[in-house]
Amino acid sequence: MKAQMQKGFTLIELMIVVAIIGILAAVAIPQYSNYTSRARAASALAELASIKTAINMCVAETGKLTGCSGGTNGIPAVADFTVTKNVTELTSITNGVVTTKTGATDASGTNLTMLLTPTQDADAANMTWTTTGTICDGGTRGFKDGQGGCAP
Structure with a gap:
């Protein structure tokens, strides 16, 4: 009689594959979470562009930042802003x-x-926007220094 060859993987081989997949998942999941958080930070800044434009228009019409608040001079009221998964709350426009x-x-x-x-020099035509807050965290889960208006 002929000897039959065994087919398949041993238990040790399967355990090694499971261990490797576990190690890869332990590294990949936190990195993916950081990536999605940074993407939401960038999207939040993009979603606020219309409000920044309205404030720019207010300054162009009135000549000053004072009075360019939510619900006045063509700037939408805070209550009228539709929250998204990127901007979860518009606290104030003052x-x-x-x-x-x-x-x-x-x-x-x-x-x-x-x-x-926003800041505007006396003789400047453009307005400069500075971003501050916990979103400027060096790029861990928000903006890197020098990006998104965060200080370098």
């Missing part, structure tokens, strides 16, 4: 300064805050 809570989160799951502050 004298051109926009305060929000974003869908980007830190490692503990707390939403990152973003404060957009």
